[in-house]
Amino acid sequence: MDPIAETPLHLNSYRTGPDERGHFGLYGGRFVAETLMPLILELEAAYEAAKIDPAFHAELADLNAHYAGRPSPLYFAERLTQHLGGAKVYFKREELNHTGSHKVNNCLGQILLAKRMGKKRIIAETGAGQHGVATATVAARFGLPCVIYMGATDIERQKPNVFRMRLLGAEVRPVISGTGTLKDAMNEALRDWVSNVEDTFYIIGTVAGPHPYPAMVRDFQAVIGQETREQMLAAEGRLPDTLVAAIGGGSNAMGIFHPFLDDPSVKMFGVEAAGRGLDVPNGHCASLNGGKPGVLHGNRTYLLQDGDGQILEGHSISAGLDYPGIGPEHSWLRDTGRVTYVSATDREALDAFQLCTRIEGIIPALEPAHALAYVTKLAPTLPPDDLLVMNMSGRGDKDIFAVAGHLGMDI
Amino acid sequence: MHRLATVFEELAAQDRKAFVTFITAGDPDTATSLEILKGLPGAGADVIELGMPFSDPMADGPAIQRASLRALHAGQDMHKTLAMVRAFRETNKTTPIVLMGYYNPIYVYPVDSFLADAVEAGVDGLIVVDAPPEADDELCIPAMNAGLNFVRLTTPTTDDHRLGAVLANTSGFVYYVSITGVTGTRAPDLEAVAKNVARIKARTTLPVAVGFGVRTPEQAKSIASVADGVVVGSALVDTIAQSLDDKGRATELTVSSVLTLVEKLSAGLKAA
Numbered sequence: 097m098d099p100i101a102e103t104p105l106h107l108n109s110y111r112t113g114p115d116e117r118g119h120f121g122l123y124g125g126r127f128v129a130e131t132l133m134p135l136i137l138e139l140e141a142a143y144e145a146a147k148i149d150p151a152f153h154a155e156l157a158d159l160n161a162h163y164a165g166r167p168s169p170l171y172f173a174e175r176l177t178q179h180l181g182g183a184k185v186y187f188k189r190e191e192l193n194h195t196g197s198h199k200v201n202n203c204l205g206q207i208l209l210a211k212r213m214g215k216k217r218i219i220a221e222t223g224a225g226q227h228g229v230a231t232a233t234v235a236a237r238f239g240l241p242c243v244i245y246m247g248a249t250d251i252e253r254q255k256p257n258v259f260r261m262r263l264l265g266a267e268v269r270p271v272i273s274g275t276g277t278l279k280d281a282m283n284e285a286l287r288d289w290v291s292n293v294e295d296t297f298y299i300i301g302t303v304a305g306p307h308p309y310p311a312m313v314r315d316f317q318a319v320i321g322q323e324t325r326e327q328m329l330a331a332e333g334r335l336p337d338t339l340v341a342a343i344g345g346g347s348n349a350m351g352i353f354h355p356f357l358d359d360p361s362v363k364m365f366g367v368e369a370a371g372r373g374l375d376v377p378n379g380h381c382a383s384l385n386g387g388k389p390g391v392l393h394g395n396r397t398y399l400l401q402d403g404d405g406q407i408l409e410g411h412s413i414s415a416g417l418d419y420p421g422i423g424p425e426h427s428w429l430r431d432t433g434r435v436t437y438v439s440a441t442d443r444e445a446l447d448a449f450q451l452c453t454r455i456e457g458i459i460p461a462l463e464p465a466h467a468l469a470y471v472t473k474l475a476p477t478l479p480p481d482d483l484l485v486m487n488m489s490g491r492g493d494k495d496i497f498a499v500a501g502h503l504g505m506d507i
Numbered sequence: 508m509h510r511l512a513t514v515f516e517e518l519a520a521q522d523r524k525a526f527v528t529f530i531t532a533g534d535p536d537t538a539t540s541l542e543i544l545k546g547l548p549g550a551g552a553d554v555i556e557l558g559m560p561f562s563d564p565m566a567d568g569p570a571i572q573r574a575s576l577r578a579l580h581a582g583q584d585m586h587k588t589l590a591m592v593r594a595f596r597e598t599n600k601t602t603p604i605v606l607m608g609y610y611n612p613i614y615v616y617p618v619d620s621f622l623a624d625a626v627e628a629g630v631d632g633l634i635v636v637d638a639p640p641e642a643d644d645e646l647c648i649p650a651m652n653a654g655l656n657f658v659r660l661t662t663p664t665t666d667d668h669r670l671g672a673v674l675a676n677t678s679g680f681v682y683y684v685s686i687t688g689v690t691g692t693r694a695p696d697l698e699a700v701a702k703n704v705a706r707i708k709a710r711t712t713l714p715v716a717v718g719f720g721v722r723t724p725e726q727a728k729s730i731a732s733v734a735d736g737v738v739v740g741s742a743l744v745d746t747i748a749q750s751l752d753d754k755g756r757a758t759e760l761t762v763s764s765v766l767t768l769v770e771k772l773s774a775g776l777k778a779a
C-alpha cells in the first residue's frame with residue numbers, strides 16, 4: 097500500500113508525472129468536495145486542450161516577452177562569489193519580472209486559460225501578497241473583476257502589497273478564520289469557488305491544490321528553468337551543477353528544478369523556512385523536514401500537523417513561506433531522493449537579506465533570502481568551478497517595513 | 508440489517524420523512540456535546556450526523572467552522588469523538604450515527620485502525636467531504652468491507668455523467684447538497700431541489716436526504732415534501748453558539764435550547 101518504500105532511487109525519468117489521476121507516487125490527487133469535482137475536471141480538459149494549441153503558447157510567449165519582461169537575466173553575482181569563496185554563484189533574476197516576482201509567470205498562463213474557458217470573475221489566495229498582486233495585475237490587464245483572499249495577519253505585515261492590489265482594482269477580502277494566514281486564505285478561496293461555480297476561475301498561486309493545479313502551475317513556471325538552461329549554456333558552455341530555491345508551496349523551486357530533473361549531474365536544494373528553529377514546536381514552516389504525509393487543499397502531501405491530523409499554522413518571518421503544506425511533486429522528489437530539502441531560520445534569512453543588499457545592491461524578498469542563507473553555507477564547501485544558480489524569486493521592497501521592525505529600526 | 512436501512516424502511520412504511528440532525532462532536536466541550544447527542548433521538552432525530560472537528564473545514568460556512576474550532580480548543584480529538592459514540596450506544600441501540608468530516612484526521616489515525624475503532628464504537632456510516640469517488644479504493648471500499656455505510660454527497664454540479672460514479676459505491680442514503688456553496692449560507696430553492704432529487708431517485712433505490720441550507724421548521728417541511736429526509740446542521744450549531752457564556756463555555760441553556768429547536772423542527776417535518 098505504501099509506495100514510498102518501493103520507489104527505486106534511480107528512475108529513468110523524473111519528469112513524467114503526474115499520472116492521469118494527478119498522482120506523483122503516493123502524493124497529489126484530487127481530494128475535493130463533490131461540488132468542485134466537475135469544475136476541476138473541466139479545468140483539466142481545458143488545460144489539456146490549451147497545452148497542445150500553438151496559439152495558446154504563442155499568446156503566452158508574447159505576453160511573457162512584452163508584458164512581463166522575459167527572459168529574466170541570469171546574473172553572475174561576482175562580489176557575493178568572492179565573499180563566500182567557493183562555487184560560482186549566479187542569480188536567476190525573477191525579481192525583475194513585472195510585479196516583482198516569479199508569480200506573474202503562472203498568473204499569465206492561468207488568466208489566458210480563464211479567458212479560453214469564458215470565465216468572468218477571478219479569485220485567488222495570497223500570503224506575502226506577491227501572488228495577489230500578480231493576479232490583480234493580470235485581471236486588470238484582461239478587464240476581469242478580481243477578489244483576493246488574504247489572511248488578516250498577513251494584511252498587517254504586507255501593507256504595501258495590499259495597497260497595490262487595491263490600486264489595481266482588486267477587492268482584498270481579509271480572512272479572520274484560523275490564525276489569518278495563507279492556509280486560511282486558501283480555505284476561503286475554495287469556499288468562494290464552491291459558491292460561485294458558474295463564472296469563477298480560481299488562480300492558485302503555487303504548485304499545490306487538486307490536480308491539475310500542481311502540474312499546470314509547474315508547467316507555467318518551468319520557463320524559469322528552461323531559460324536558465326539556455327542562459328547557462330551560453331554563459332559557461334555547460335549546465336549548472338547546483339540549483340537552490342526557497343520553498344513556500346514550491347512553485348519557484350519547481351519552475352527552476354523541473355527542466356533539470358533528468359540531468360543527473362545537476363544537484364538541487366529546496367530551502368524551507370525553519371522559522372524560530374525546527375525543534376521549536378509549531379515554530380517553523382518546514383513541511384518536508386518537520387511534517388508528515390496528509391491530505392489538505394485537494395492533495396496528499398507532507399503537512400505540518402498534530403497527532404490528530406489537525407493542521408498546524410507554523411511560523412515564518414516570511415509571509416510567502418508561511419504555508420503548512422508543500423506541492424505534492426516536491427513530496428515525491430523528496431522521497432525519491434532526487435532533490436535535497438534543507439532549511440534556513442528567520443535569523444539566517446535576515447542576515448542573508450542584508451548581505452545581499454549591501455554586497456550586490458539587490459534587495460531580495462524574504463522568501464529567496466532563505467535560499468540565499470543556504471547558499472552562504474553551501475557555496476564555501478564547493479569548488480570554484482561549481483556553477484550554482486539561486487532563484488531570486490522576488491524583490492524585497494514589500495518586506496522593508498517588516499525587516500525594519502525585526503532590526504529594531506524606525507522608518 | 509444496518510441501522511440506516513432499518514430506520515429509512517420503518518419511516519417509509521409509516522409514510523414519514525427522516526429528520527437528520529448534525530452537531531459537531533465536542534462542541535462546546537465533550538461532556539455537553541454527549542448530553543446533546545443523547546438527547547437528540549428523544550427530541551425527534553431519526554438519524555444523527557456527528558461532525559468530526561477539523562482545523563480546515565473547507566466545505567463549511569462560518570457556523571460549523573466556529574463549532575469545529577470550539578471543539579478543538581476544548582481538546583476534542585478523534586478518540587474522544589469515538590468515545591462519545593461508544594457512550595451513546597450504551598443506552599441507544601437503534602438510532603444510526605454517521606460520522607461526517609474531512610479525510611486528514613482519518614488518514615493519519617490511520618484508516619484501517621479508524622474503521623475498526625469506528626465499527627467497535629457503534630458508528631453506522633461515514634461522510635467524508637473531500638474523499639470523492641476517485642479515492643474510493645483507499646477509503647470507501649475499505650469502509651464498506653469493515654461494515655460501514657459510505658454516504659456520498661451529490662451536488663447541483665454533479666451532472667448525469669458523474670452521477671453514476673458518485674452513486675456507484677454509495678450506501679445507507681444519498682445526501683443531496685441543496686445549494687452550490689458551503690454549509691449554512693444560502694436557502695435552497697425548492698423547485699430545483701425537487702428536480703434534482705427526482706434525477707437522483709431515477710438512478711438509485713437508496714433514500715435521498717437533503718441538506719446544507721435548511722434552518723426553519725417551514726423549510727424542513729417543504730423540503731421533506733420532495734425528499735426522504737432533511738438534514739439540519741448550522742441552525743443547531745448556531746443555537747449552541749448563542750447559548751454560551753462570554754468565555755465560550757456551556758450554560759444551563761445549552762443542551763435545552765438545542766433540543767427545543769430539534770423538537771420544533773421535528774414537529775414541522777412531521778406535519779409534512
Ligand SMILES: Cc1ncc(COP(=O)(O)O)c(C=O)c1O
Pocket residue numbers: 197198223224225226227301302303342343344345346347348349415416417461463464489490491
Ligand atoms: C518572492 C516569492 N518567492 C517565493 C514564494 C514562495 O512560493 P513558492 O514556493 O510557490 O515559490 C513567494 C510566495 O509568496 C514569493 O512571493
